[in-house]
Each structure stands twice: as C-alpha cells, then as structure tokens.
Amino acid sequence: MGMTVVQKILARATGRRVVAIGDVVEPAVDLAMSHENAALVINQFLEVYKDTGLEPKPWDPSKIAIIFDHRVPAESSKTATNQKKVREFVAAQGITKFHDIRGDEGGICHQVLPENGYVRPGDVIVGTDSHTTSHGALGAFAFGIGATEMASVWALGYAMNVEVPSTIKVEVTGALPDLVTPKDLILQLVGKLGAGGATFHVLEFHGEAIRSMPISGRLTLCNMAVEAGATSGIVPADEETLRYLREEAGVSDIAEPMVPEPDAPYERVVRLDASKLEPQVACPHTVDNVRPVASVAGTRVHQVVIGSCTNGRLDDIAIAARILKGKKVARGTRMIVFPASGRIYQQAVAAGYVGDLMHAGAVVMNAGCGPCLGVHQGALGDGEVALSTTNRNFKGRMGNPASEVYLCSPAVAAASAVTGVITDPRNGGGR
Amino acid sequence: MSKARVVLALDDDVSTDQIYPGRYMATVLPTETPQYAFADHTAFNALLRSGGVAAGSVVVAGKNFGCGSSREQAASALKGHELVIVARSFARIFLQNAVNLGLKLVEVPDVVAAEGDDVALGLTEVTNLSTGRRFGIKPLPPARQTIIDAGGLIAYTRKRLVGKGAAV
Numbered sequence: 112m113g114m115t116v117v118q119k120i121l122a123r124a125t126g127r128r129v130v131a132i133g134d135v136v137e138p139a140v141d142l143a144m145s146h147e148n149a150a151l152v153i154n155q156f157l158e159v160y161k162d163t164g165l166e167p168k169p170w171d172p173s174k175i176a177i178i179f180d181h182r183v184p185a186e187s188s189k190t191a192t193n194q195k196k197v198r199e200f201v202a203a204q205g206i207t208k209f210h211d212i213r214g215d216e217g218g219i220c221h222q223v224l225p226e227n228g229y230v231r232p233g234d235v236i237v238g239t240d241s242h243t244t245s246h247g248a249l250g251a252f253a254f255g256i257g258a259t260e261m262a263s264v265w266a267l268g269y270a271m272n273v274e275v276p277s278t279i280k281v282e283v284t285g286a287l288p289d290l291v292t293p294k295d296l297i298l299q300l301v302g303k304l305g306a307g308g309a310t311f312h313v314l315e316f317h318g319e320a321i322r323s324m325p326i327s328g329r330l331t332l333c334n335m336a337v338e339a340g341a342t343s344g345i346v347p348a349d350e351e352t353l354r355y356l357r358e359e360a361g362v363s364d365i366a367e368p369m370v371p372e373p374d375a376p377y378e379r380v381v382r383l384d385a386s387k388l389e390p391q392v393a394c395p396h397t398v399d400n401v402r403p404v405a406s407v408a409g410t411r412v413h414q415v416v417i418g419s420c421t422n423g424r425l426d427d428i429a430i431a432a433r434i435l436k437g438k439k440v441a442r443g444t445r446m447i448v449f450p451a452s453g454r455i456y457q458q459a460v461a462a463g464y465v466g467d468l469m470h471a472g473a474v475v476m477n478a479g480c481g482p483c484l485g486v487h488q489g490a491l492g493d494g495e496v497a498l499s500t501t502n503r504n505f506k507g508r509m510g511n512p513a514s515e516v517y518l519c520s521p522a523v524a525a526a527s528a529v530t531g532v533i534t535d536p537r538n539g540g541g542r
Numbered sequence: 543m544s545k546a547r548v549v550l551a552l553d554d555d556v557s558t559d560q561i562y563p564g565r566y567m568a569t570v571l572p573t574e575t576p577q578y579a580f581a582d583h584t585a586f587n588a589l590l591r592s593g594g595v596a597a598g599s600v601v602v603a604g605k606n607f608g609c610g611s612s613r614e615q616a617a618s619a620l621k622g623h624e625l626v627i628v629a630r631s632f633a634r635i636f637l638q639n640a641v642n643l644g645l646k647l648v649e650v651p652d653v654v655a656a657e658g659d660d661v662a663l664g665l666t667e668v669t670n671l672s673t674g675r676r677f678g679i680k681p682l683p684p685a686r687q688t689i690i691d692a693g694g695l696i697a698y699t700r701k702r703l704v705g706k707g708a709a710v
Contacts, residue, residue, distance in 0.1 A: 135683075151570035151614060152572065155696065163584075165704070187568060193568060193570070241612040254647040255616070255635050257638060257642060258614045259614060259639070263695055263696075263698075263699040267699065267702060269701065271702075306632060307606030307633065310606070310634055334619075340606060340634065484564035503559070505557035506557075506559070506560060
C-alpha cells in the first residue's frame with residue numbers, strides 16, 4: 112500500500128521508510144511558529160526547565176518563528192507588556208525569524224511565513240494557532256498546537272504523540288466561474304463535512320481547480336480546513352508551488368516535492384465541481400451553517416470586513432477593488448480592510464487598490480488580524496451584523512455575543528458593501 | 543466511581559470563543575485565566591467566580607466541544623475550576639491542551655444529561671443517576687494517556703529533557 116503525502120512527510124521527519132495510519136510518531140519539527148501567545152509559551156518553557164539544573168535554551172532558535180499579529184499595534188498595556196517580554200526573549204535567544212509590528216516585514220503569521228520562504232514542501236510545521244493548517248498550501252504538514260505543547264517542542268525539537276492521521280481526499284474538478292472564489296469552495300466543503308466532520312483527519316486537495324489555483328487561493332482552502340475539524344489541509348506541491356517559492360518567497364534551494372502515491376490509502380474521497388459552484392455564505396453562529404448567497408441576499412449589513420489569514424491577500428484585495436472602483440460603500444455600512452502583511456499592503460498601494468477602496472469609503476487598516484478575534488479595530492454594536500471574509504462566526508467571535516457574523520468571499524463582501532445588504536456579486540452591486 | 547453534579551449543559555460545537563473570549567487572551571497565566579471561564583455566559587461565570595461550583599462538577603456538551611482557536615486559556619480556565627467536561631466529542635487541539643494541562647475530559651458519544659442531574663463517572667461508563675441511563679465512555683487515544691500518567695505535558699517533557707542529558 113502506498114502513502115499519502117502526509118504519511119511521506121512523517122516518514123521523512125521520523126527517519127523511517129514507512130509510517131502507517133494510526134502509528135504514534137515523534138516527528139522532527141522544521142518550523143515552530145507562535146504569535147503574541149509566545150508570552151505563554153515562554154512561561155511554560157521556563158516551567159519545563161524548573162528544578163532540572165539545565166539552562167533553558169530552545170533546541171534550535173533558527174527554527175522558531177514569532178510574528179506579532181493578533182493585537183497590533185498593542186490595544187492595551189497588558190498586551191504591550193507581553194510583547195515587550197517576547198522581544199526580550201527573542202533577543203536573548205537569538206531568534207531570527209521574528210516579525211515585529213512593522214510596515215515592511217510585519218503582518219499575519221500565516222502570510223509572513225510563506226512570503227518569507229519559511230515554509231517548504233515536505234516540512235513539518237507546528238504553530239500555536241489553529242489556522243497553522245494554512246501552510247499545507249505549500250505542501251507542508253502543518254498543524255495547530257497549544258502553548259504548552261509548543262514549549263515542549265522548543266525544548267525537544269520534536270512533536271510528541273502525533274498519530275499519523277487518516278486522509279480525506281478532496282477532488283475538485285472544473286474551473287471556478289468569474290467572481291466565485293476559493294473561499295466559496297472551502298465554505299461549501301466545510302458545510303458538507305460539518306464543523307467536526309474531519310476531526311483527526313487531513314484534507315488533501317486535488318483536481319483541475321486546485322492545480323490551476325494560485326498559492327493565495329490554496330492558502331484560503333488550507334486555512335479553513337480546521338473549520339471542519341481537520342488536523343491539516345494540504346495541497347501536494349506542484350509547478351505553482353515551485354513558482355511561488357522562487358518568484359515570491361525568494362527560495363532557490365528547493366528539494367524534490369513529495370507527492371502522494373497512486374494507491375495511497377484515503378479514507379474517503381469527496382468530489383466537488385468548481386464550475387457549478389455559486390458564492391456561499393456561512394450564517395451565524397457556526398462555520399458549517401453554509402448556504403448559497405441567494406438564500407440570504409438582502410440581509411442588512413452594518414460592517415463589512417475584508418482581510419485576515421483567510422482572505423487578506425493581494426488577489427482578495429484586487430477583487431474587492433475591482434468591484435468597488437468608482438462606487439461608494441452604502442451609507443449606514445462601514446467597510447474595513449486589513450491587508451495580510453506589510454508587503455501585500457505595499458503591493459495593494461502600488462496597484463492602486465488601496466486608493467480605489469478608500470475613494471469608495473473603505474477604511475484601510477494596518478496589516479494584522481484586526482477584528483476577527485474580537486479584540487479591537489472594529490467591534491460590533493448590540494444587534495449589528497458583520498459580513499466578513501474571515502474564518503469564524505462563532506457567537507461572540509468579534510467581541511460581542513449580541514452581534515452576528517456572516518462569512519463570505521471578498522467578492523460577496525465588496526458587492527454587499529455597495530448595497531448595504533448581502534448581495535450576489537454576479538448580479539448587481541458589484542458591476 | 544465518583545459522583546458529581548451537572549452544573550452546565552451545552553449543545554454541539556461549543557467554541558473556544560465561548561469558553562474563553564478572545565478579548566481576554568492577553569491574560570495568559572493559568573493562575574489568572576479562570577476568572578474569564580465562560581465570560582459571555584454571565585450567570586455561569588458569576589457562579590464560578592463566587593465559588594458556588596464544587597471542584598469535580600460536570601459540564602456536559604454535545605459534539606465538537608472546544609472547536610476553533612488553539613488558545614490554551616480555554617483549557618487552563620476550566621482546569622482552574624477543576625471542572626470535568628463530559629462531551630459527545632472534542633475538537634483535536636482542545637483535547638490535546640486539556641490532556642497537557644490535566645483538565646479532565648470524558649468522551650461519551652451518546653451522553654444525555656441536563657443541568658442539575660447527578661452523574662457517576664466510572665472507568666468505562668457514565669451513569670446519569672437522575673435518569674438511570676448509562677452511557678459508554680470512549681477511551682482517549684493511548685498516546686494521550688501516557689501524558690496524563692506522567693502528570694501533564696510539562697512533567698512529561700521535563701522527564702524527556704533530563705533523559706536526553708548531554709544533548710541539551
């Protein structure tokens with residue numbers, strides 16, 4: 112029996128020829144990522160060394176990445192003090208993959224990692240963030256862990272008690288129609304699988320629609336794999352992966368990408384036809400409460416959000432600018448845009464997208480997680496409705512349990528900003 | 543077998559945003575997180591903070607408890623009140639965080655219990671003493687049990703680290 116791509120990666124990372132599904136392995140970690148919660152990781156890391164007589168030193172500072180994104184610039188003195196402690200640790204330990212609050216190299220961890228070439232096909236990547244699944248877009252096995260587990264990885268250099276996961280193959284045929292995006296595809300898939308439908312499984316993406324999809328769209332897909340409970344999403348590396356690494360991430364030494372074997376043991380295969388896909392919306396308060404946009408069209412929207420680790424990339428901002436150019440955000444609706452990184456922000460400025468969005472009435476904020484997790488930069492009032500390109504609509508997610516969050520693509524978000532109500536970008540609002 | 547009161551009954555897909563809202567995530571220390579457990583469930587949060595919930599009390603939930611964010615505060619906040627979570631299933635990262643921190647989770651795929659019910663937690667089954675119904679426990683994956691047996695992930699890692707000796 113052959114192996115899935117994740118089996119192959121775990122075999123490599125454990126120095127074995129073969130691993131079977133269900134084996135408990137301890138893979139060497141190629142990249143260990145944290146954001147502001149590094150403050151907790153540091154606390155737990157020091158705890159591990161307590162009374163051991165050993166000096167607390169991470170196993171390999173060059174394999175640790177820390178990116179400030181969740182609360183940037185700091186929204187409180189408490190956060191600022193946490194960030195200060197992390198900076199001191201970074202300096203003391205010689206951690207080089209550190210991205211502070213900056214307009215040149217800062218941004219959301221799930222964009223900063225790929226655009227800096229920190230993610231390679233075949234890598235094992237762990238992150239103290241559930242959306243670490245994103246990095247499967249480049250053919251890595253990437254999964255979220257908690258802070259104490261990260262402290263353990265910092266100490267030992269490997270992840271303990273990893274069961275080799277079963278894989279669900281997702282085969283997407285056809286081509287996405289105009290104004291229908293990878294976000295619509297992953298929303299439909301999450302709706303189909305259910306919020307816990309892929310728990311302890313990997314989603315491995317295949318098919319014509321995936322092969323023709325740029326890395327930005329693949330990041331959107333893998334990002335939201337966790338919304339079906341998946342351990343990770345992964346797109347086996349191909350020409351587009353190599354192009355991205357060379358041209359956009361500045362990586363020249365790329366190992367032969369790993370691909371699944373033809374007789375790999377998939378637990379099941381889910382088939383989708385991209386050409387028949389319509390824009391989708393996830394309705395409050397679960398991500399799997401997914402319906403075609405037509406069924407919720409006309410719902411009043413008070414705040415439109417475009418951005419996040421799911422949809423804050425140049426393609427996302429471009430489609431929003433295309434729809435909003437020469438139009439105005441409806442009175443009574445606020446539109447806020449968060450580019451996923453400083454680099455993307457600069458590209459969006461250079462391409463004129465930021466100007467188009469601002470002329471339309473959107474507020475373009477600094478790169479970061481923004482209001483997605485309910486901390487700052489866009490709180491909702493009681494009874495208000497947000498339409499957002501982010502990845503979660505749980506009750507209270509944007510900070511107010513008395514508000515509602517709908518999730519959608521940047522095209523739906525932009526078209527709806529113009530009308531002030533949820534709108535299908537293919538018929539009106541947008542064009 | 544231990545007997546406990548169900549102090550909160552919840553549906554499917556309880557997210558870590560409900561267990562520990564994002565706006566409190568700047569609070570990281572396990573000694574400080576318990577005050578924000580279920581912060582948006584104001585009545586239950588107030589009950590927890592008043593000390594009105596006995597250690598070992600049970601929260602019952604449906605499928606996919608702890609879905610969403612990897613925030614460990616969700617596990618440490620519940621651990622701080624020594625709650626026991628009995629759910630039909632758990633999200634992966636939350637389950638691992640709970641194991642790592644010593645929060646007791648019991649996976650019971652068909653559990654039915656309401657607030658105020660008394661339950662008996664056995665090794666292989668949970669009995670709802672208020673209804674008389676019994677439900678089978680799905681054991682944790684064996685690799686998790688080794689961490690629990692070691693007294694949590696910090697102790698387990700420390701053991702490995704000291705064992706590794708010169709490699710440090």
